[in-house]
Amino acid sequence: MMNLAKWKVILVVLATIFGLLFTLPNVLPAKVRDGLPAFMPKSTLHLGLDLQGGSDLLYSVDTVALRNERLTNMAEDVRTTFRDKQIAFTDLAVTNGEIGLRITDPAQYSNALNVLRQSIGAPIAGVPGGREVSVSSGDNQRVRIAFVPEAFEADVSKAVDQNIEVIRRRIDQMGTKEPDISRRGKDRIDIQAAGESDPERLKSVIGQTAKLSFQMVDDSVTQEELASGRVPPGDEILQSTDGYAASYLVKKRQVVTGEELTNAQSTFDSQTNQPVVSLRFNGVGGRKFGDMTRQNVGKRFAIVLDKKVISAPVIESAITGGNGQIHGRFTVESANDLAVLLRAGALPAPMKVEEQRTVGAELGADAVKAGAVSAIVGLALTVVFMLAIYGMLFGGISLIGLVVNGLMIVGIMSFTQATLTLPGIAGLILTLAVAVDANVLIYERMRDELRAGRNLISSMEAGFQRAMGTILDANMTHILSAAIMFSFGSGPVKGFAWTLAIGVLTTVFSAVLVTQVLLAWWFRATRPKTLPIA
Amino acid sequence: MHFWPLIKVLPVRTHFRFVRLAKVFSTLSAFAIAGSLFLTLYPFKLPCGGLACGIDFAGGTVLELTTAPKAVDTEKVRGALEGMGLTDLVVQGINGPSSAMVRFQAPRGADISKTVATAQARLTQSLGAVKFTRTDVVGPKVSGELLTTGLMGLGLAILLMLIYIWFRFEFRFGLGAVAALFHDVFLTFGLIAIMGRLGQFEFDLKAVAAILTIIGYSMNDTVVVFDRFRENLRKYKRMPLDEVIDMSINEMLTRTIITSMTAVLALIALAIFGGPTLYGLSIILLFGITIGTYSSIYIAAPVILLWGVKRNDEEAEPLQPATVQR
Numbered sequence: 001m002m003n004l005a006k007w008k009v010i011l012v013v014l015a016t017i018f019g020l021l022f023t024l025p026n027v028l029p030a031k032v033r034d035g036l037p038a039f040m041p042k043s044t045l046h047l048g049l050d051l052q053g054g055s056d057l058l059y060s061v062d063t064v065a066l067r068n069e070r071l072t073n074m075a076e077d078v079r080t081t082f083r084d085k086q087i088a089f090t091d092l093a094v095t096n097g098e099i100g101l102r103i104t105d106p107a108q109y110s111n112a113l114n115v116l117r118q119s120i121g122a123p124i125a126g127v128p129g130g131r132e133v134s135v136s137s138g139d140n141q142r143v144r145i146a147f148v149p150e151a152f153e154a155d156v157s158k159a160v161d162q163n164i165e166v167i168r169r170r171i172d173q174m175g176t177k178e179p180d181i182s183r184r185g186k187d188r189i190d191i192q193a194a195g196e197s198d199p200e201r202l203k204s205v206i207g208q209t210a211k212l213s214f215q216m217v218d219d220s221v222t223q224e225e226l227a228s229g230r231v232p233p234g235d236e237i238l239q240s241t242d243g244y245a246a247s248y249l250v251k252k253r254q255v256v257t258g259e260e261l262t263n264a265q266s267t268f269d270s271q272t273n274q275p276v277v278s279l280r281f282n283g284v285g286g287r288k289f290g291d292m293t294r295q296n297v298g299k300r301f302a303i304v305l306d307k308k309v310i311s312a313p314v315i316e317s318a319i320t321g322g323n324g325q326i327h328g329r330f331t332v333e334s335a336n337d338l339a340v341l342l343r344a345g346a347l348p349a350p351m352k353v354e355e356q357r358t359v360g361a362e363l364g365a366d367a368v369k370a371g372a373v374s375a376i377v378g379l380a381l382t383v384v385f386m387l388a389i390y391g392m393l394f395g396g397i398s399l400i401g402l403v404v405n406g407l408m409i410v411g412i413m414s415f416t417q418a419t420l421t422l423p424g425i426a427g428l429i430l431t432l433a434v435a436v437d438a439n440v441l442i443y444e445r446m447r448d449e450l451r452a453g454r455n456l457i458s459s460m461e462a463g464f465q466r467a468m469g470t471i472l473d474a475n476m477t478h479i480l481s482a483a484i485m486f487s488f489g490s491g492p493v494k495g496f497a498w499t500l501a502i503g504v505l506t507t508v509f510s511a512v513l514v515t516q517v518l519l520a521w522w523f524r525a526t527r528p529k530t531l532p533i534a
Numbered sequence: 535m536h537f538w539p540l541i542k543v544l545p546v547r548t549h550f551r552f553v554r555l556a557k558v559f560s561t562l563s564a565f566a567i568a569g570s571l572f573l574t575l576y577p578f579k580l581p582c583g584g585l586a587c588g589i590d591f592a593g594g595t596v597l598e599l600t601t602a603p604k605a606v607d608t609e610k611v612r613g614a615l616e617g618m619g620l621t622d623l624v625v626q627g628i629n630g631p632s633s634a635m636v637r638f639q640a641p642r643g644a645d646i647s648k649t650v651a652t653a654q655a656r657l658t659q660s661l662g663a664v665k666f667t668r669t670d671v672v673g674p675k676v677s678g679e680l681l682t683t684g685l686m687g688l689g690l691a692i693l694l695m696l697i698y699i700w701f702r703f704e705f706r707f708g709l710g711a712v713a714a715l716f717h718d719v720f721l722t723f724g725l726i727a728i729m730g731r732l733g734q735f736e737f738d739l740k741a742v743a744a745i746l747t748i749i750g751y752s753m754n755d756t757v758v759v760f761d762r763f764r765e766n767l768r769k770y771k772r773m774p775l776d777e778v779i780d781m782s783i784n785e786m787l788t789r790t791i792i793t794s795m796t797a798v799l800a801l802i803a804l805a806i807f808g809g810p811t812l813y814g815l816s817i818i819l820l821f822g823i824t825i826g827t828y829s830s831i832y833i834a835a836p837v838i839l840l841w842g843v844k845r846n847d848e849e850a851e852p853l854q855p856a857t858v859q860r
Contacts (some may be wrong), residue, residue: 050811055669058676145855160608199669200651207647302743353647356671363598363667370809378803382796389792391539423740426804426812430747433800434754437793441758443541444789451546473702480694481750485743488687493743502746533541 004520012404012517015509019407022150023417045414048421048495051368053361054194055202058352061160061187066349067097067147070155071485074120074133074145081119087112098146111140114141128154156187159349164189167206174205174337199358201337209306209350210341212258214289215250217312238302240309243329248309250302255292260285264342266335269327275335277342279324286322294318294380303328305338327513349369371425378429379406386436390443394533397518398439401510405435408506409499417501421495431503438472438511442467447534456531460523464516471511541788548784552829553776556836563833570724573731581604581681586730588738589670591684593677594622594639601661602632614660615653617842619644626733630668630811631820637782646673684742688719691749699753703760706841711756714826714834718752719745723824735814744815748822751797755790755830761836762786767845775842779835794827 009471025033026044033042042240049056071094082089088104089112103112113135121135129150136144147155164181167189171179177204179193193202218235226249231237239247248354263280281289293315303311303326310328330338383402387395409428415418420428446463454462478500521529546727575583581591589596599606608625615623619641628635636657640649650671658664672680685848699708722745729735763782770778798820805816 060675091758187598200654203647203651225538335833343581352645352673353671354673355676356647356650358666360665360667367811369810370807370812374807374812377807378800381799381803385792385796385799388538389540391541395539415653417767422811423743423815426815426819427747429800429804430797433796434793435749437754437789440789440792443788447541448785470758473757476702477695477753477757478750480698481691481746481753484687484691484694485746488683488690493739496747497742500750533539 004517008451008513009517011283012513015408015513016404017212019404019411022411023407026410026414041415043414043417045410045420046367047364048419049192049194049357049364050359050422051364051420051488052194053359053364054192055199055356055358057191057193057199057203057206057353058184058355059189059191060354061156061163061189062350063156063187064097066078066156066159068094068149069462071097071145072417077120078116078145081115082112085115087115098144098325100145101143101247103141103143106141109137113137116145120145127151151285152412153410156349160187160189162348163351166345166347167191170205173340173344189351195361199356201333203356205337205340205351207351207353208341209345209347210258211302212252212261212342214256214292214300215252215304216292216296217302218249218251219300221249231512233470238304238307238309240312241329242309242370244312248300248302248312250304250309254304255301256281256285256289258342258346260288261342264339266330266332266339268326274327275330275332277326277328277330277335277339279326279342281322281324283322286320288517289320289322289324290320294320298511367422371422375425375429379432382433382436386439390439393441393522397515397522398436400518401439401514402432402435404514405503405506405510406432408509409503412502412506415500418498419495420499423493424495424499427496427499428503431507432499435503435507435510438467438507439515440469441470441474442511442515443533445470446531450531450534456528457523460519460531464519468512473509475504475508544788548787549780550787551780551782552831553780553782553836553839556832556839559832560836563721563829566724567717567720570720570727573727574720574723581678582737584727584730585737586727586735588735588736588741589637589672589677591677591681592639593672593674594637595646595653595672596668596670597636597650597653597666598628598633599636599657599661599664599666600633601664604663605631606634607661608634610660611657614656618649618653618656620649620653644795646671659854662770677753680739684739687742688745688749691746694718695749695753699757699760702757703764704843706838706843707760707764709722709841710834710837711753711760712775713837714756714829715749715752717829717833718748718822721825722748722818725821729814729817735818740815741818745823747819748826751823752826752829755793755826756834758789759783759830759835760785763838767843771845775839775845779839783831783835790827790830794823797823 021039024040024042025036028036033044036042055390065506075092075094078101079092087108089101090104092099092101094100103109116135121131121133127148129148131148132151133145133147136146138144160183164183168181171181179191182190184190191202191206193199218232221230221232221235226237231249235249236252237247237249260282261279262282262478265278267276267278268274274279297315297317300312300314302309304315311326313327327337328335329336372412379402383395383399388399389395392400409431412418442464445467446460449459449466450456452459482497482501482504485493486501561665575585577584581587592743599611606627608627611625614625615636615638620638621641622637622639624635624637627633636653638653640646652670654666686754693714695715696712697710699711726735726737726741735741759782762785763779766773766778766782766785770781773781797816801816801820801823804812805820
């Protein structure tokens with residue numbers, strides 16, 4: 001130990017410089033930091049959402065809704081296919097996650113199955129499971145069509161990817177601070193937005209499916225007839241948010257949909273000065289919209305967003321230019337949000353919130369302050385205690401070890417941009433306080449060896465060597481518990497584990513090398529005859 | 535007379551007969567464990583038994599709001615949320631008169647996101663200028679997963695520690711260490727249950743992290759004592775086992791006390807200055823680290839005594855000396 005290898009000194013010096021360099025940006029004011037030369041590191045500690053304020057939203061794709069939607073579309077395909085082939089059927093419906101129907105004529109039954117197996121049930125190359133759906137027969141000419149599980153799983157996976165794309169587009173257009181969007185597991189999407197002041201707005205922009213359609217209002221049925229529960233086939237009752245009526249009876253047929261839009265902008269109506277959303281259709285959509293308005297002058301049509309009528313204007317004249325306007329009950333903000341949603345497109349799969357964690361920026365700032373104060377007080381107490389117990393020299397050595405250790409932790413965390421959370425601060429304080437344990441083990445071992453009758457130099461040597469095994473063993477336990485927290489925990493707990501793990505590594509480093517180098521220097525410089533702590 | 539550095543005036547070598555008291559203390563501990571287990575489990579209600587279940591594991595919504603500088607009218611808060619079909623509604627003041635915490639479960643099957651939005655809208659309407667400083671929502675699916683992974687994490691941690699000690703020492707040492715670990719974990723659960731009943735601390739992810747940290751520290755202490763114990767076993771082959779244990783504990787006593795003291799000092803600072811979020815966490819850690827120290831002395835070592843260790847030379851060979859060759 002006392003004949004110090006050069007590389008150890010170099011390593012300690014390098015580590016200290018590294019720690020200093022990467023810790024520095026954290027204590028500099030932003031202005032000075034920006035003015036630093038290019039080779040200097042500038043990144044500060046990456047604070048978790050609980051410290052800087054923000055929202056963490058965990059969504060899951062609603063697989064049940066997705067399955068039903070896909071099956072409903074498929075049922076329509078079946079209907080047209082059988083109509084073309086003149087196969088009579090009844091009871092076509094989507095129930096319990098599969099399509100069921102009955103072929104009316106027994107003679108057509110096997111033919112019908114064949115048709116289905118060669119159309120929607122045909123093997124498809126590249127689809128997991130070999131085909132998308134399986135067609136199975138039942139008694140009484142019944143047919144059941146269900147998704148092949150692997151194929152549906154792949155469908156979900158694709159839908160999650162597409163959803164992430166759409167969300168990213170939406171958020172990009174909102175112009176807020178860039179959130180982190182990441183996929184979690186099979187069917188989940190995690191969105192972390194720092195500093196977003198209004199999580200509800202973020203949620204309304206992210207979570208809305210935003211399926212837009214234009215459908216005709218059916219005015220042929222009176223309210224009394226409706227109240228008695230008589231909904232004509234091909235119609236549906238939709239809730240309304242337009243402020244004029246609670247609900248509308250509309251034709252199921254969607255004349256134009258949001259997919260046929262090329263642009264959407266929030267503007268102001270030239271006459272009333274109310275915020276409106278102006279739309280531009282593509283060629284096909286514009287033509288369809290023109291036809292609809294020309295044929296139905298004087299009637300109402302409904303602008304439907306996610307199965308809710310947002311506006312139901314009366315057509316005053318044909319609109320043929322491929323432009324339209326939505327007059328809803330908008331504020332400037334909500335008009336703008338709707339335009340964003342329409343531009344970015346609908347979510348391929350509906351989503352729901354599984355978990356939300358929002359912390360206000362002020363609360364976060366308070367937490368940072370509290371964390372900093374308790375860190376300073378806690379470490380000061382530790383240092384005073386160590387100096388009292390071991391004196392200026394040995395206590396001082398552990399103090400220097402502690403400083404290098406702290407610099408390295410903060411440096412590594414700034415450098416790797418690991419997230420520092422509030423529990424992480426607690427972990428940091430605890431790690432540093434217990435880091436002196438390594439020094440204590442070394443010092444106590446040296447005293448033991450001295451008492452066992454060794455001379456000074458050999459007891460320092462032996463004490464150091466023997467303590468090292470214990471130090472490694474003891475710190476291994478922290479690494480293990482941190483590893484478990486990291487793999488099982490989420491968010492703040494992960495931050496805690498990460499801080500703990502980095503702390504253990506730097507602690508072992510500073511115990512093994514920093515303490516050793518300092519002790520060796522002291523020994524060389526003073527050639528002591530006695531150990532000041534024995 | 536020099537009083538400084540203090541290490542010089544601390545007794546050099548103590549000769550406490552720890553093992554002699556082991557019976558008394560392990561009986562005490564057994565009672566404490568039984569009590570803790572009861573408090574933790576009773577009234578056997580899923581998912582958290584007798585612990586005050588945080589929303590991490592129970593699911594639900596927590597809103598923290600402030601109407602500063604006005605005082606919060608908790609009755610008004612309650613009234614605003616009436617008729618929404620919310621269950622387990624709790625409204626209580628936190629950190630001074632102008633802040634409150636609202637906790638509830640959305641009605642079964644409802645869209646939790648919409649429920650929260652409605653609740654916030656109603657509160658804003660009824661209280662006027664209100665700011666939501668924290669919104670935590672955990673859906674039923676996620677809370678179930680968090681509970682399973684949390685408990686799995688605890689189980690796995692204990693298992694890993696057993697394997698590690700087994701690997702580094704010997705199986706019987708591992709048993710002693712794990713006995714100490716269970717002791718610490720159960721008693722900590724007991725404390726969490728008591729604090730929960732007093733409305734001070736909830737069993738949530740942070741609590742699990744605290745327990746995992748305690749596992750780490752308790753093991754750390756145990757390993758240090760075991761290290762010396764193993765060394766002395768080899769050194770004094772003919773000394774009775776209980777004396778070796780006593781000697782090892784006494785030899786490490788200074789270190790044990792100093793290290794626990796630094797941890798305790800830091801945690802006290804954390805409890806006083808760390809704010810409400812860290813207060814519960816630091817109390818739990820403070821308790822856990824203290825009993826972790828106690829259990830390495832009074833649980834881990836006596837369990838080894840109970841089981842005995844292999845001491846003849848060939849058998850002892852796999853025990854490597856605790857030094858690192860450099």
